[in-house]
Amino acid sequence: MNVQNAPEGTIRAALRHGQFRKLLGGLAVSQIGDWLYNLALVTLVYSRTHSALWAGVTTAARVVPIVIMGPIGGSLADRFDRRRLLIACDLARLALMLLLALVAAAHLPILLAPVIAAAATVAGSPYLACTSAVTPRLVPDADLPGANAARSAVTALGVIVGPALGGVLLLGSPALAFVVNAVTFAVAAAAVLAIPAGPAFAVSGTKAERPSSLWHDVADGAAALRAHPEAVRLVGADIMCSLVYGMQTVLLLLAARHAGLGLHGYGYLFAGIGAGALIGTSLAGRVMRLPHPRAVLLGALAAVGLPMLVLPWASFAALAVALAATTGVGAILVEILTETALQRSLPAEVFGRAYGLALPASVAGIVAGSLLAPVLVSLLGGTGAMLVAGGAVAGYGLLLRPRPARADEFGRSGASVPA
Numbered sequence: 001m002n003v004q005n006a007p008e009g010t011i012r013a014a015l016r017h018g019q020f021r022k023l024l025g026g027l028a029v030s031q032i033g034d035w036l037y038n039l040a041l042v043t044l045v046y047s048r049t050h051s052a053l054w055a056g057v058t059t060a061a062r063v064v065p066i067v068i069m070g071p072i073g074g075s076l077a078d079r080f081d082r083r084r085l086l087i088a089c090d091l092a093r094l095a096l097m098l099l100l101a102l103v104a105a106a107h108l109p110i111l112l113a114p115v116i117a118a119a120a121t122v123a124g125s126p127y128l129a130c131t132s133a134v135t136p137r138l139v140p141d142a143d144l145p146g147a148n149a150a151r152s153a154v155t156a157l158g159v160i161v162g163p164a165l166g167g168v169l170l171l172g173s174p175a176l177a178f179v180v181n182a183v184t185f186a187v188a189a190a191a192v193l194a195i196p197a198g199p200a201f202a203v204s205g206t207k208a209e210r211p212s213s214l215w216h217d218v219a220d221g222a223a224a225l226r227a228h229p230e231a232v233r234l235v236g237a238d239i240m241c242s243l244v245y246g247m248q249t250v251l252l253l254l255a256a257r258h259a260g261l262g263l264h265g266y267g268y269l270f271a272g273i274g275a276g277a278l279i280g281t282s283l284a285g286r287v288m289r290l291p292h293p294r295a296v297l298l299g300a301l302a303a304v305g306l307p308m309l310v311l312p313w314a315s316f317a318a319l320a321v322a323l324a325a326t327t328g329v330g331a332i333l334v335e336i337l338t339e340t341a342l343q344r345s346l347p348a349e350v351f352g353r354a355y356g357l358a359l360p361a362s363v364a365g366i367v368a369g370s371l372l373a374p375v376l377v378s379l380l381g382g383t384g385a386m387l388v389a390g391g392a393v394a395g396y397g398l399l400l401r402p403r404p405a406r407a408d409e410f411g412r413s414g415a416s417v418p419a
Helices: 018-049 052-079 082-106 112-123 127-138 141-169 174-193 214-226 229-258 265-287 293-313 317-345 348-399
Strands: none
Touching (some): 018 052, 018 112, 018 127, 018 141, 018 174, 052 082, 052 127, 052 214, 082 112, 082 174, 127 141, 127 317, 127 348, 141 174, 141 265, 214 229, 214 348, 229 265, 229 293, 229 317, 229 348, 293 317, 317 348
16 A cells, blocks of 8 residues: 555555645654664763762753743744744754753863753754644544554654664764754755745634733633633643653563562563654554544553553563553653644644643653652552552543544544645
8 A cells, every 4th residue: 555545544545635744754864763762862861970879860851941931832833934943943952952062072061962952952942833733734533543643653663763873973072963953854854944934834713812811822822722712722642651660660670570570671561662662652643543532642651551460470571561551652642642632623823832732741641650659669669659650540440431423533523724
């Protein structure tokens, strides 16, 4: 089967649209660069400080600004031409990567590394909101699930390819890895430049209609989410999956040891999650064509929660990896369902602001889960903590048990502009 006769809603169908392929190609290269950069950054800081605390602070410097700056990034995505904003984000991060390469090569004070990392995250804060807002204008509505699945797939591939490439580059110097990441931002900017300017990137509404302050921007985004309960429920589901993922960063250490994999098996379990995510992206288009959306969401949440209920008794390595992979399938399906629902249901003129609240909330779930897991382990033991993780997400799914479908369920309003 070629892309021209692929079923609607699949990744292959989304790839029929040339302008989307350009955007996706730039994203793929950038994602690989981001993950090799993450490896190089932590390696640089640890090699210079020999401190796990410094490594943790550096990782936090990359993540925390997403939570804080997400609403501002969403506001910018609703105020300025998104083509120019995407390119500006890429060029700013390119310059910061070159500066980070200078820190590594010239042995400048290592304190600069987390500071530059935080600045790079801030510079990229409008990027995901812009990308999500542009995607429905590059593909027809029927192919939107496949387009979102494709974007998730390149992220999953970046998790696999980026660290592997980063490991090779680190045989030379961390500076080389930062330079390569700078090049990926240049490629991503060129990919956006290759898409003609026009309606796909234009913001909706006039300047007079836009809020005058950030507070009003945030309030408008929150109001838009509240006005679409189905989208809010899906955002809640995505946050629950992020919470479990954050807990897995701790709990899978225990699961790997129990399954006889040893501590090195921790990486195998996370590789299983990544492999499951890739499988989930291939299933997303077909799953989203099923007639009962809430039942689909419930099934995806069950795929995240139920394996966590079984994992404490997984004494075999293959079973533990399979359970981890199943959580990856479920989590990516929830992510794609959420993204598509937001794109279809939220008004175009406030999409960036609403997305700028939903995305940081999901990232905050990962942070909260990583902090909650050690507390639960100390109180309940590893088995109890895994049961709480699985029970929480499965319980949320039960709250969303299917009801008779309504015409607007999961949102199908909003025009798209096919490429």
